Amino acid sequence: MNEMVNGEVEKRKMSPKYEYLGQPRRQVTILLGMMLFALAGCSSAGRPLTTLEPRGVAASSIHNLVVPVFVVAGVVFVFINFGVLYVAFRFRRRAGEQDVFPEQVHGNTKLELGWTIIPALVLAGIAVGTIATLITLNAEPDNMAQDVEIRVVGQQWWWAFEYDLGRDGTVDFVTANEMIIPTGTPVNLVMTSRDVIHSFWIPALNGKKDVAPGRVSKLWMQADKPGRFLGQCTEFCGLSHGYMRMMAVAKSPGDFDQWVAGQMTKAAIPEAGTAARRGLETFTSTCTGCHLINGVNTADCTPISTEKQYDPKANTCWMGASPFTSAAQVSGAAPNLTHLMTRYVFVGALYELRNVETGALNVNNLEGWLRNPGDYKPMAPDPTRGNTYGRGMPNMKLTEDQIDDLVAYFSTLAPPSA
């Protein structure tokens, strides 16, 4: 998985350590022949996006609906395809056979009505199940988490997650690419987009739902057990659509509360004279046009220049740009980096920020990204197309020293407890 791309940077994509999905467990389902064929080749290990192994209530109810439909379809498939083969062999005109005419049958109304009505009845049965499941999925579950709601914002080409603790309409903190949810409770997702239409999809937890600018869509998710569940944007959203992923991380309620508490703490300001402090200064002079780390801006959203200006409460700048306030069309905002070191993935959840097992920072990835973001994720069309528009992080032309300082600063970005 470590590979050299463009001979420059060793870019490490997300490691395949999905705790729950990692258990090799074969799904045994009586499905179509082709699906059996498929499953023979694929245990769940190494299939992080599979739709066949639900890990949450919603995904399970979809699964339980679709498997019988697959069975019915499989029976019809066998019936028709073997039927065609059977008819072809039985009624074919053999070589040298005399040209004797078969009986000229023009039809049989009763028979034809039969094979009009019987499929209709089978489909009616499927329709009943479909409607029942639709109702389940669209109703708000009784045990919906009341202490947290997540506002999901899609943008070219990453996801922001705004946490609304207590579901009171105010955003309490913001994270990106990794969505942390508690296990055992359905969590309400309120979703929109800042630019084009995206689609939010964590296959193990629920079906997908589009997020469109100017519209709000809702989805709820519940994970049965702790685990990391990969997702992928599934509505074509432009250049790096294929690189727009997200990670849902389910934590036990205790761990979740601890994580929330950590996110609510303020970030420490590094001591003067350290590399990290120089990194903070670089950050406030270079990065805060787009990025925010809660507490390093003044209340009017300009970066602090002296330590006196430091105001830990001034953390609303990014949220002011939230599409939940107004419909902004073109991407401008970038991920909120507060407590960056609590995340394991970055750059559209495609690259490893920290090792899931050891927690070690992947310095290569971070430095490479700071050096030339376009190398990690296509963000502007080919130069041959004669235009210069771009999305996402531009190449800030940082010096190696600045990069080192920034990495030093970023590695301090964690709540005290973490």
Place this chain on the structure above:
Amino acid sequence: MRRPTLADTLTAPAEGGHAAHHDPGHETNTGITNEKLGMWLFLGSECLLFGGLISTFLLYKKKLNTFPGFENTSIVKLGRNVFDIPFTSVSSFVLLMSSLTMVLAVSALTRDDQRRMRTWLLATVFLGATFLAGQVYEFTAFVKEGLGYTTNIFSSAFYTLTGFHGAHVLIGLVILMTMFARSLQGKLRARNAETLEIAGLYWHFVDVVWVVIFVVVYLIK
């Protein structure tokens, strides 16, 4: 357009006369000429075109009034209040009457009454042109009040819908003027009354669309 068959051409009298009594479409399975059937099919298809534009307009009229952040902007107020209903009513009436003159022209042609036919045809052109002039005036007035094509979703949808209708009126006028020119050349006779009738179908359809637009766009709140 009625096209005489061979036998018809051979037996037809040199000038006008009784050809009108000959049923033009009797050679086809449906008894309708290809041209007339084709025109009706086209008009059926046009229903979907105008339906789409009208639905777009309705959706965006409502959106503009309710979309968060747009509730009380002056642009919204501009949206409906720029309409001058009495003025548009008169235009609608003018277009409606052009349908009458059109049908009278066709009727006169079936009798090969050239003078009346030309009069009614000219009246139709005049009324149609008046309607179009009224629309141009209306557009100019709206733009002066600040409602340009790109101002908001309402204005884009409004101008596109009424503009498409206006384009249809314009094409209709060209057709009618061609007809008039033909009649001056003496080439529009009773036996090709169906040509004028088909042109008339198109004209009436344009009118019918306006009947819908007048109510749905201008009058219903």
Place this chain on the structure above:
Amino acid sequence: MSVETVATATAGHPEHAEHGAEVHESHDRTYVKIAAILAVLTFMEMLTYFESIFPDAIERYFALALLVLMSTKFYLISAYFMHLRWDKPVLRRVFLTGIVIAVVVYLVALTVFNFWNGPEVMPR
């Protein structure tokens, strides 16, 4: 599609149109009458604009009334001026198919857009 209905028109033996020139000649007066009705209907439509002359109780029914007036005008023009009343049924069916598909499909589309309900509000 109204094609199946065309089946009734026997091929090869086209029925002769029951309307001939006499229809056109005798209809001029009808056309004028229809136009007069249309003018009155248009006037009635315009009246709804002057809300103040109507009692409030009636105003709610304006939209419905306008739609009825509109449909009547539509019918009169297409039936009389466009001769659908007298012409072959296949033409009526073709045109009606277009109208019905347009109306049904676009009404369903607007319904899916929540068009008939109150304003949709972005939740905060």
Place this chain on the structure above:
Amino acid sequence: MALVEREPLALPTGAGTGVAIEPLGVLARPRTKDGWRSWVTTVDHKKIGIMYGAAALLFFLVGGFEAMLIRIQLAQPNGTVLSADLFNQVYTMHGVTMVFLVIMPMAAAFANYLLPLQVGARDVAFPRLNAFSFWLFLGGGVFFNSSWLLGGGAADCGWFCYAPNSGVAFSPTHGVDFYSVGLQLAGAASLIGAVNLIVTVLNMRAPGMTLFRMPVFTWMQLVVQFLLLFSMPVITVALFLLTFDRSFGANFFNVEQGADPLLWQHLFWIFGHPEVYILILPSFGIVSEIIPTMSRKPIYGYPFMVFSGIAIGFMGWGVWAHHMFASGIGPISVAAFSISTMFIAVPTGVKILNWMATMWGGKITFNTPMLFSAGVVAMFTIGGLSGVTHAVAPADTQQTDTYYIVAHFHYVLFGGALLGLFAGMYFWWPKVFGLMLNDRLGKVHFWIILVGFNLTFGPMHILGLQGMSRRIQTYQPTDGFTLWNRVASFGALVIAVAVLVFLYNIYSSWSSWKKAGRPNPGADPWDARSLEWSIPSPAPEHNFDFVPEIHAQDDFWHRKYGEDDKGRAVRIASTEDIVQKGDATDVHLPSPSFYPLILAAGLPIIGYGVIFNRFIAIPGLLLFLFGLFGWAFEPATEPGDHAEDGTHGGTGGDDHDAAALAAPGNEEAHVG
């Protein structure tokens, strides 16, 4: 009109009518009967049909090349053959090309060639409009593909081109402009073609050819033309809104101004779902002709076949939002469209079972057309069944926009539509070109393409269920997609081989036919059932020496065979005695014309003007007006050609002013 007359009437030149008006047109009336001029000026529905087919095959190679690029890129994780930017353009162009420039025109080729023959007409209702349709389609297709060179890149928004991603802000090159204008042109061509063909079928049938005696192919094409007639205006609206947004700053998809991005989706799919049936029904019609012929039995349950086709046509209008189950249209809408979608499977299932019942008890000759037809029955079924699993809306939220969908619609459009069109090509090739395609090579073609097709698209079911999204330019080694992508890419290679076999078959069949002294396959090489087989191969320019009188469904068959008391067919007349000789010389045909081509050539130039600079539009407009004027003042039939009458006069023009053009044009034709 007079096309269905019983006997052609000979007429001395210009006798009595005095139609000796010299055309006002600047271009002299083309007279050549062969050479390229005869093709560019033709108004013969058969030549136009052949040109539709040739153009579609050419675009098929282009679209296939794009498909190969996609499969090469996806053959391994982190593919670098195409950049993300190029990948998006390639898959967009692949989709649009295959739908609008391959399957639709190929179906139009069959419709153009066969409908007049199957209903016993001498030409379509409006021959010049027919030529105009073809040139406009070709112009639109070339225009659209010229974006590679002129647009700063092709369209990169997917064939569905969802707003607001198709807006200038997100797709700043001209690719999307080419998409919207190019499709507009091709759409107008389809609409005009639809009017033309509907009028032909409704109005110009031979005596006794009632609607319920028409071949199933004619029926399916009639349904398709009605679907085109009513669905094309919807995409026209959508494309106009997109063009106005991009070129004139309108706000239809400007979300900042409160526009609703779902408007495009609704308009697109209101068109887009009937479009699916527009693509598949012609193939159903072809299969419904071949299976009875090769099984030596009449089609099983003709009325059910016809009514199920009509039912599909109607129901196709009520299911569009199933493309939008994940787009947040609300649970009630989802439920309603989910149910309507399920039940559209019923008439489709009827067709499949009726085909099987037709084969049942038959004496099936498994030649190439029959193999392809059986392939359609088997492969389309798979696509239909996966379609039912999408109709289950909650399941669709897991499947939509994954490769499971890609597999589904390729089983429908490749396994259904394209295999059916191949079947039709092998079946009607002798009628069209007067030579048989090699059956052995055809069978090789079939088996290779069947294997390649299933290798390519079968694994995509698995990939989709494993969570591979559509339209992603690459995937990760850790995703577990590698194996089946490799298989799919290998399958694509096999398909490419099959296509080469097909092309080689065309070439070698032709050259060995030439070497053998151009043997004629005869009027009726398959012992077939419908009217087009009662005239010589290739079909003579005037179609029928005399227009036959029809007494039954499959009239031609019933002239050859009677039934004994056991219900078995007994030959009552030899084919040679029945078929027409094709040697009538006194049949008059519409004269060729340059003007349809000129008129159609003006429109793409206006399109360039809309995109780049209004001044470019001026020559296009002049060309258009010149074509319009010339068309209007050129008699539809040349007096010198002693044409029978005004029968073949074309109305003309684009979809807004047919009457304007028609009026003077046809008058010139007969007024003296």
